[in-house]
Amino acid sequence: MDNIKTSKTKKISKGDILLSQGDIASYGYKVKSGCLRSYVIDNTGKEHILQFAPEGWLVSDLDSFTNQKPSVIFIDAIEDSEISFISKSDFKDFSKLEKDTLIEMNIKFRNNLIATNKRIIALLSATAKERYVEFTQTYPTLVQRLPLKLIASYIGITPEYLSDLRRKIAKK
Template identity: 45%
Template sequence: MIEALFLNISRHISSSPADIKQFCDLFSFQQIHKKEFLLRKGEVCKFEAFVTKGLFKVYHIDAKGTEQILYFGMEDWWITDIDSFMNQEPSRLFIEAIEDSEIWLISKKDKDFAYEHYPIVEKLFRIMTQKTHTALQRRVIDNMSKTAEQRYWEFMEKYPSLGQRLTNIQIAAYLGISHEFLSKIRRKAARPRPNS
Protein backbone atom coordinates (compact mmCIF):
# COMPACT_ATOMS: atom_id res chain seq x y z
CA MET A 1 0.00 0.00 0.00
CA ILE A 2 1.21 3.49 -0.83
CA GLU A 3 0.31 4.49 2.75
CA ALA A 4 3.21 2.37 4.02
CA LEU A 5 5.63 4.26 1.75
CA PHE A 6 4.16 7.57 2.90
CA LEU A 7 4.61 6.59 6.58
CA ASN A 8 8.17 5.39 6.03
CA ILE A 9 9.17 8.69 4.44
CA SER A 10 7.36 10.62 7.19
CA ARG A 11 9.44 8.83 9.84
CA HIS A 12 12.67 9.96 8.21
CA ILE A 13 11.84 13.60 7.54
CA SER A 14 9.44 16.32 8.62
CA SER A 15 7.59 17.78 5.69
CA SER A 16 4.08 18.65 4.59
CA PRO A 17 1.83 15.72 3.63
CA ALA A 18 1.37 17.34 0.22
CA ASP A 19 5.13 17.34 -0.50
CA ILE A 20 5.50 13.72 0.60
CA LYS A 21 2.48 12.69 -1.49
CA GLN A 22 3.95 14.39 -4.57
CA PHE A 23 7.10 12.34 -4.13
CA CYS A 24 5.14 9.12 -3.53
CA ASP A 25 3.24 9.72 -6.76
CA LEU A 26 6.49 9.11 -8.67
CA PHE A 27 6.55 5.46 -7.52
CA SER A 28 4.92 2.57 -9.37
CA PHE A 29 3.49 -0.58 -7.81
CA GLN A 30 4.69 -4.05 -8.71
CA GLN A 31 3.93 -7.58 -7.52
CA ILE A 32 6.83 -10.04 -7.53
CA HIS A 33 6.44 -13.79 -7.25
CA LYS A 34 8.61 -16.03 -5.06
CA LYS A 35 11.95 -16.86 -6.79
CA GLU A 36 11.43 -14.05 -9.33
CA PHE A 37 14.38 -11.74 -9.92
CA LEU A 38 14.17 -7.97 -9.68
CA LEU A 39 17.78 -7.73 -10.81
CA ARG A 40 20.38 -10.13 -12.21
CA LYS A 41 24.14 -9.78 -12.41
CA GLY A 42 25.11 -7.91 -15.60
CA GLU A 43 21.89 -5.88 -15.76
CA VAL A 44 21.83 -2.16 -14.98
CA CYS A 45 19.76 -1.44 -11.87
CA LYS A 46 17.06 1.03 -12.92
CA PHE A 47 15.18 1.30 -9.63
CA GLU A 48 15.11 1.80 -5.92
CA ALA A 49 12.31 -0.16 -4.30
CA PHE A 50 10.36 0.02 -1.08
CA VAL A 51 8.99 -3.31 0.16
CA THR A 52 5.41 -3.30 1.45
CA LYS A 53 4.93 -7.08 1.51
CA GLY A 54 7.22 -10.07 1.29
CA LEU A 55 10.95 -10.69 1.50
CA PHE A 56 13.98 -10.34 -0.79
CA LYS A 57 17.64 -11.32 -0.71
CA VAL A 58 20.36 -9.16 -2.23
CA TYR A 59 23.41 -11.28 -3.02
CA HIS A 60 26.36 -12.06 -5.24
CA ILE A 61 27.94 -15.34 -6.23
CA ASP A 62 31.67 -15.69 -5.63
CA ALA A 63 34.28 -17.40 -7.83
CA LYS A 64 33.55 -20.75 -6.17
CA GLY A 65 29.83 -20.47 -6.98
CA THR A 66 28.90 -19.74 -3.37
CA GLU A 67 25.98 -17.41 -2.72
CA GLN A 68 26.89 -14.55 -0.36
CA ILE A 69 23.96 -12.50 0.91
CA LEU A 70 24.63 -8.82 1.54
CA TYR A 71 21.26 -8.12 3.10
CA PHE A 72 17.60 -9.04 3.21
CA GLY A 73 14.75 -6.68 2.40
CA MET A 74 11.45 -7.22 4.16
CA GLU A 75 8.42 -5.04 4.82
CA ASP A 76 9.29 -1.36 5.45
CA TRP A 77 12.82 -1.79 3.99
CA TRP A 78 14.39 -0.40 0.81
CA ILE A 79 16.25 -2.51 -1.76
CA THR A 80 18.52 -1.64 -4.68
CA ASP A 81 22.03 -2.07 -6.03
CA ILE A 82 23.14 1.45 -5.18
CA ASP A 83 26.41 1.19 -7.17
CA SER A 84 24.67 0.09 -10.37
CA PHE A 85 21.74 2.47 -9.82
CA MET A 86 23.84 5.58 -9.22
CA ASN A 87 26.51 4.89 -11.85
CA GLN A 88 24.24 3.12 -14.37
CA GLU A 89 26.79 0.33 -14.77
CA PRO A 90 26.17 -3.44 -14.93
CA SER A 91 25.32 -4.89 -11.55
CA ARG A 92 27.41 -7.47 -9.74
CA LEU A 93 24.40 -8.45 -7.65
CA PHE A 94 21.18 -10.42 -7.80
CA ILE A 95 17.96 -9.29 -6.12
CA GLU A 96 15.52 -12.19 -5.76
CA ALA A 97 12.17 -12.59 -4.01
CA ILE A 98 12.18 -15.17 -1.22
CA GLU A 99 8.40 -14.82 -0.82
CA ASP A 100 5.55 -13.47 -2.96
CA SER A 101 6.09 -9.74 -2.55
CA GLU A 102 4.78 -6.26 -3.28
CA ILE A 103 7.00 -3.23 -3.86
CA TRP A 104 6.89 0.41 -4.87
CA LEU A 105 9.57 1.35 -7.42
CA ILE A 106 11.11 4.65 -8.41
CA SER A 107 13.23 4.96 -11.55
CA LYS A 108 16.51 6.86 -11.73
CA LYS A 109 14.88 9.39 -14.06
CA ASP A 110 12.06 10.04 -11.58
CA LYS A 111 14.42 10.15 -8.63
CA ASP A 112 16.63 12.70 -10.42
CA PHE A 113 13.49 14.72 -11.19
CA ALA A 114 12.53 14.57 -7.51
CA TYR A 115 15.99 15.77 -6.45
CA GLU A 116 15.54 18.83 -8.66
CA HIS A 117 11.94 19.64 -7.74
CA TYR A 118 11.39 18.44 -4.16
CA PRO A 119 13.95 19.58 -1.56
CA ILE A 120 12.70 16.94 0.89
CA VAL A 121 14.03 14.14 -1.32
CA GLU A 122 17.68 15.08 -0.96
CA LYS A 123 17.30 15.23 2.83
CA LEU A 124 15.42 11.91 2.89
CA PHE A 125 18.06 9.99 0.95
CA ARG A 126 20.93 11.66 2.80
CA ILE A 127 19.47 10.40 6.08
CA MET A 128 18.79 6.95 4.65
CA THR A 129 22.31 6.73 3.18
CA GLN A 130 23.85 7.66 6.54
CA LYS A 131 21.82 4.95 8.29
CA THR A 132 22.78 2.37 5.67
CA HIS A 133 26.45 3.33 5.88
CA THR A 134 26.36 3.05 9.68
CA ALA A 135 24.75 -0.41 9.51
CA LEU A 136 27.29 -1.58 6.94
CA GLN A 137 30.21 -0.30 9.01
CA ARG A 138 28.90 -2.10 12.09
CA ARG A 139 28.48 -5.31 10.10
CA VAL A 140 32.06 -5.15 8.79
CA ILE A 141 33.41 -4.58 12.30
CA ASP A 142 31.29 -7.45 13.66
CA ASN A 143 32.56 -9.77 10.92
CA MET A 144 36.14 -8.93 11.85
CA SER A 145 35.77 -9.03 15.62
CA LYS A 146 33.01 -11.49 16.53
CA THR A 147 32.69 -15.23 16.16
CA ALA A 148 30.17 -16.75 13.78
CA GLU A 149 28.22 -17.98 16.80
CA GLN A 150 28.03 -14.46 18.27
CA ARG A 151 26.93 -13.04 14.92
CA TYR A 152 24.24 -15.69 14.54
CA TRP A 153 22.69 -15.07 17.95
CA GLU A 154 22.83 -11.30 17.50
CA PHE A 155 21.11 -11.66 14.12
CA MET A 156 18.36 -13.83 15.63
CA GLU A 157 17.92 -11.41 18.53
CA LYS A 158 17.81 -8.34 16.31
CA TYR A 159 15.53 -9.85 13.65
CA PRO A 160 13.50 -12.62 15.35
CA SER A 161 10.63 -12.54 12.84
CA LEU A 162 13.03 -12.49 9.90
CA GLY A 163 14.95 -15.46 11.29
CA GLN A 164 11.73 -17.49 11.26
CA ARG A 165 11.10 -16.72 7.57
CA LEU A 166 14.54 -17.79 6.35
CA THR A 167 16.13 -21.17 5.80
CA ASN A 168 19.35 -22.13 7.57
CA ILE A 169 21.09 -21.97 4.19
CA GLN A 170 19.99 -18.36 3.68
CA ILE A 171 21.06 -17.34 7.19
CA ALA A 172 24.42 -19.07 6.72
CA ALA A 173 24.94 -17.24 3.39
CA TYR A 174 24.27 -13.94 5.16
CA LEU A 175 26.67 -14.74 8.01
CA GLY A 176 29.38 -15.95 5.63
CA ILE A 177 29.56 -19.45 7.10
CA SER A 178 28.70 -22.92 5.85
CA HIS A 179 25.28 -24.43 6.38
CA GLU A 180 26.98 -27.28 8.26
CA PHE A 181 28.67 -24.89 10.67
CA LEU A 182 25.39 -23.10 11.34
CA SER A 183 23.78 -26.48 12.07
CA LYS A 184 26.51 -27.13 14.66
CA ILE A 185 25.78 -23.78 16.33
CA ARG A 186 22.07 -24.60 16.49
CA ARG A 187 22.66 -28.13 17.79
CA LYS A 188 24.96 -26.79 20.49
CA ALA A 189 22.23 -24.38 21.63
CA ALA A 190 19.63 -27.18 21.68
CA ARG A 191 21.69 -29.39 23.99
CA PRO A 192 20.46 -29.48 27.58
CA ARG A 193 22.83 -27.81 29.99
CA PRO A 194 24.23 -29.97 32.78
CA ASN A 195 22.80 -29.39 36.24
CA SER A 196 25.02 -27.24 38.42
Protein backbone atom coordinates (compact mmCIF):
# COMPACT_ATOMS: atom_id res chain seq x y z
CA MET A 1 0.00 0.00 0.00
CA ASP A 2 3.02 2.28 0.15
CA ASN A 3 5.12 1.67 -2.90
CA ILE A 4 6.69 5.06 -3.35
CA LYS A 5 10.34 4.48 -2.62
CA THR A 6 11.83 6.44 0.27
CA SER A 7 15.11 6.29 2.17
CA LYS A 8 15.23 5.73 5.91
CA THR A 9 14.09 8.48 8.20
CA LYS A 10 16.03 11.46 9.48
CA LYS A 11 15.32 13.87 12.32
CA ILE A 12 15.33 17.60 11.70
CA SER A 13 14.69 20.60 13.93
CA LYS A 14 12.13 23.34 13.74
CA GLY A 15 13.45 26.01 11.39
CA ASP A 16 15.68 23.70 9.34
CA ILE A 17 15.48 24.49 5.64
CA LEU A 18 15.24 21.56 3.21
CA LEU A 19 14.90 23.46 -0.05
CA SER A 20 15.56 27.10 -0.94
CA GLN A 21 14.35 29.22 -3.80
CA GLY A 22 16.83 28.82 -6.64
CA ASP A 23 17.92 25.31 -5.63
CA ILE A 24 17.16 22.36 -7.84
CA ALA A 25 15.05 19.86 -5.92
CA SER A 26 16.84 16.51 -5.71
CA TYR A 27 14.38 15.15 -3.19
CA GLY A 28 10.80 15.08 -2.21
CA TYR A 29 10.04 14.63 1.47
CA LYS A 30 7.63 12.40 3.28
CA VAL A 31 6.73 13.48 6.77
CA LYS A 32 6.73 10.78 9.48
CA SER A 33 6.13 13.12 12.41
CA GLY A 34 6.08 16.87 12.95
CA CYS A 35 5.20 19.32 10.22
CA LEU A 36 6.86 20.93 7.22
CA ARG A 37 5.65 23.79 5.07
CA SER A 38 6.39 25.07 1.57
CA TYR A 39 6.23 28.77 0.85
CA VAL A 40 7.24 31.52 -1.54
CA ILE A 41 8.71 34.94 -0.74
CA ASP A 42 7.25 37.62 -2.99
CA ASN A 43 9.07 40.65 -4.36
CA THR A 44 8.04 42.75 -1.35
CA GLY A 45 9.62 40.20 0.98
CA LYS A 46 6.41 38.65 2.23
CA GLU A 47 5.97 34.91 2.79
CA HIS A 48 3.00 33.00 1.37
CA ILE A 49 2.47 29.42 2.46
CA LEU A 50 1.55 26.94 -0.26
CA GLN A 51 1.30 23.79 1.75
CA PHE A 52 1.42 22.43 5.26
CA ALA A 53 2.76 18.89 5.41
CA PRO A 54 1.95 17.17 8.69
CA GLU A 55 2.32 13.41 9.30
CA GLY A 56 1.82 11.32 6.18
CA TRP A 57 2.10 14.13 3.66
CA LEU A 58 4.54 14.51 0.81
CA VAL A 59 6.11 17.81 -0.09
CA SER A 60 8.43 19.06 -2.83
CA ASP A 61 8.62 21.61 -5.60
CA LEU A 62 7.13 19.33 -8.22
CA ASP A 63 8.25 21.46 -11.16
CA SER A 64 11.81 21.67 -9.88
CA PHE A 65 11.91 17.98 -8.93
CA THR A 66 10.43 16.83 -12.23
CA ASN A 67 12.14 19.14 -14.65
CA GLN A 68 15.31 19.86 -12.68
CA LYS A 69 14.84 23.58 -12.85
CA PRO A 70 15.46 26.14 -10.07
CA SER A 71 12.84 26.00 -7.37
CA VAL A 72 10.50 28.92 -6.76
CA ILE A 73 9.71 27.77 -3.24
CA PHE A 74 11.26 27.16 0.15
CA ILE A 75 10.58 24.11 2.29
CA ASP A 76 11.31 24.15 6.01
CA ALA A 77 10.27 22.50 9.25
CA ILE A 78 7.73 24.34 11.39
CA GLU A 79 8.01 21.69 14.11
CA ASP A 80 10.77 19.26 15.03
CA SER A 81 10.12 16.50 12.51
CA GLU A 82 11.06 13.09 11.24
CA ILE A 83 11.15 12.76 7.49
CA SER A 84 12.16 10.36 4.77
CA PHE A 85 13.48 11.22 1.34
CA ILE A 86 12.14 10.50 -2.13
CA SER A 87 15.05 10.59 -4.51
CA LYS A 88 14.82 12.09 -7.99
CA SER A 89 16.93 9.29 -9.38
CA ASP A 90 14.28 6.73 -8.41
CA PHE A 91 11.72 8.58 -10.54
CA LYS A 92 13.73 9.50 -13.60
CA ASP A 93 12.05 6.88 -15.72
CA PHE A 94 8.36 6.13 -15.21
CA SER A 95 8.57 2.99 -17.31
CA LYS A 96 10.81 1.33 -14.73
CA LEU A 97 8.29 1.78 -11.96
CA GLU A 98 5.95 -0.97 -10.77
CA LYS A 99 2.36 -0.71 -11.86
CA ASP A 100 1.28 -0.48 -8.22
CA THR A 101 3.60 2.46 -7.70
CA LEU A 102 2.16 4.20 -10.73
CA ILE A 103 -1.34 3.66 -9.41
CA GLU A 104 -0.38 4.98 -6.00
CA MET A 105 1.19 8.05 -7.60
CA ASN A 106 -1.87 8.61 -9.73
CA ILE A 107 -4.09 8.59 -6.67
CA LYS A 108 -1.81 10.94 -4.78
CA PHE A 109 -1.57 13.36 -7.70
CA ARG A 110 -5.29 13.20 -8.23
CA ASN A 111 -6.14 13.89 -4.60
CA ASN A 112 -3.64 16.69 -4.50
CA LEU A 113 -5.18 18.19 -7.61
CA ILE A 114 -8.66 18.00 -6.13
CA ALA A 115 -7.40 19.79 -3.03
CA THR A 116 -5.53 22.51 -4.92
CA ASN A 117 -8.57 23.12 -7.09
CA LYS A 118 -10.67 23.64 -3.98
CA ARG A 119 -8.15 26.15 -2.80
CA ILE A 120 -8.28 28.06 -6.08
CA ILE A 121 -12.07 28.17 -5.85
CA ALA A 122 -11.80 29.55 -2.31
CA LEU A 123 -9.23 32.17 -3.30
CA LEU A 124 -11.37 33.31 -6.25
CA SER A 125 -14.79 33.24 -4.70
CA ALA A 126 -14.70 33.42 -0.91
CA THR A 127 -14.02 36.26 1.50
CA ALA A 128 -11.14 36.12 3.98
CA LYS A 129 -13.57 35.19 6.73
CA GLU A 130 -15.09 32.40 4.67
CA ARG A 131 -11.66 31.06 3.81
CA TYR A 132 -10.69 31.07 7.46
CA VAL A 133 -13.82 29.21 8.51
CA GLU A 134 -13.29 26.71 5.70
CA PHE A 135 -9.72 26.20 6.87
CA THR A 136 -10.81 25.47 10.42
CA GLN A 137 -13.29 22.92 9.11
CA THR A 138 -10.88 21.26 6.69
CA TYR A 139 -7.89 21.16 9.03
CA PRO A 140 -9.26 21.24 12.59
CA THR A 141 -6.12 19.71 14.07
CA LEU A 142 -3.82 22.16 12.30
CA VAL A 143 -5.81 25.09 13.66
CA GLN A 144 -4.94 23.96 17.18
CA ARG A 145 -1.36 23.26 16.33
CA LEU A 146 -0.21 26.13 14.16
CA PRO A 147 0.46 29.75 15.11
CA LEU A 148 -2.05 32.25 13.79
CA LYS A 149 0.43 33.94 11.53
CA LEU A 150 1.07 30.76 9.56
CA ILE A 151 -2.64 30.18 9.07
CA ALA A 152 -3.03 33.78 7.92
CA SER A 153 -0.24 33.29 5.42
CA TYR A 154 -1.91 30.14 4.08
CA ILE A 155 -5.33 31.68 3.59
CA GLY A 156 -3.83 34.78 2.02
CA ILE A 157 -4.34 37.53 4.59
CA THR A 158 -2.23 39.42 7.15
CA PRO A 159 -1.95 38.16 10.75
CA GLU A 160 -3.42 41.46 11.98
CA TYR A 161 -6.50 40.98 9.90
CA LEU A 162 -6.92 37.35 10.94
CA SER A 163 -6.64 38.39 14.57
CA ASP A 164 -9.43 40.87 13.89
CA LEU A 165 -11.57 38.26 12.17
CA ARG A 166 -11.17 35.84 15.06
CA ARG A 167 -12.36 38.46 17.51
CA LYS A 168 -15.36 39.28 15.34
CA ILE A 169 -16.24 35.62 14.95
CA ALA A 170 -15.84 34.98 18.69
CA LYS A 171 -18.03 37.84 19.88
CA LYS A 172 -20.89 37.09 17.49
